[in-house]
Amino acid sequence: MALASSALTALVPLSILGGTLLGSLTSYDAAQRIIKRYGLTGAGAQAVNALFSPAEGTSTSVGVFGTLFLAISALSFTRALQRLFEQTWELRPLSVRNTRNGLWWLLSAGGYGLVTAWLNAALGTGRTGLAVAVCEVPVTAVFLIWSGHVLSGRRIAWRDLVPFGVAAAVVTTVYSAATTLYLPHLFNTSAARYGVVGAVFALISALFGFMLAVVGSAALGREVRDELSRIAQGRRTPDDEVRRQWDGLVEQTRSRWRSVRRQVSRHRHGHPHDR
Numbered sequence: 001m002a003l004a005s006s007a008l009t010a011l012v013p014l015s016i017l018g019g020t021l022l023g024s025l026t027s028y029d030a031a032q033r034i035i036k037r038y039g040l041t042g043a044g045a046q047a048v049n050a051l052f053s054p055a056e057g058t059s060t061s062v063g064v065f066g067t068l069f070l071a072i073s074a075l076s077f078t079r080a081l082q083r084l085f086e087q088t089w090e091l092r093p094l095s096v097r098n099t100r101n102g103l104w105w106l107l108s109a110g111g112y113g114l115v116t117a118w119l120n121a122a123l124g125t126g127r128t129g130l131a132v133a134v135c136e137v138p139v140t141a142v143f144l145i146w147s148g149h150v151l152s153g154r155r156i157a158w159r160d161l162v163p164f165g166v167a168a169a170v171v172t173t174v175y176s177a178a179t180t181l182y183l184p185h186l187f188n189t190s191a192a193r194y195g196v197v198g199a200v201f202a203l204i205s206a207l208f209g210f211m212l213a214v215v216g217s218a219a220l221g222r223e224v225r226d227e228l229s230r231i232a233q234g235r236r237t238p239d240d241e242v243r244r245q246w247d248g249l250v251e252q253t254r255s256r257w258r259s260v261r262r263q264v265s266r267h268r269h270g271h272p273h274d275r
Helices: 002-023 030-038 042-052 064-088 095-123 130-151 158-194 196-232 241-269
Strands: none
Touching: 002 042, 002 064, 002 196, 030 042, 030 095, 030 158, 042 158, 042 196, 064 095, 064 130, 064 196, 095 130, 130 158, 158 196
């Protein structure tokens, strides 16, 4: 949820600014791309247009404070992704000392967005965009491997990130295809109920699912990398390792459940010290 919130905070203003800057050079329009990508109509399309398009009659220039806000929002998202890789690979936190790499990642993310936009424009003929999805898998895998490498301060080797990049590219591509079928309904119903805010609700829901896929792929990629390293070193996992880990997980879950039940029981009957 923290990743999805940071992504939304950075995505909307950057999309508006990027669409304004690129609009003078190309026909790029962030709102129209989302509408076309997910086949939005009616209230959903109107809400997305209102969210990503600057108000008529207003200036789209960015002042000092606007630039500072955009930089803080974007770098906050890069640091959230940075913490994901640091925690998954058990690295020492770099925090703001990795800001330069965060800026490099933002530039590469812009390039990745242009490549995927070109693929959608060139191949996006079907409703689910199967041809685009197939072509995006290797591009996304390379970008995610690069993301882990640069956001970790280049402390994670390329080859160690390959399982994560491949898994995340496949999972997010499948998720993107699935959202193509569901998001139009979500956008339309949310926008019909809440107006422009409904588009925000729909976006945060979609981003939450996407970030959940990325986090799960990062954990899976780390486990696969460790297993491949053990195999390469000739080390064999004990036969009862999986069983012991499962028993530990079950016991931990039961312990937390008992703790929750005790807290609920004390709250229901009233703790003596609270009376």
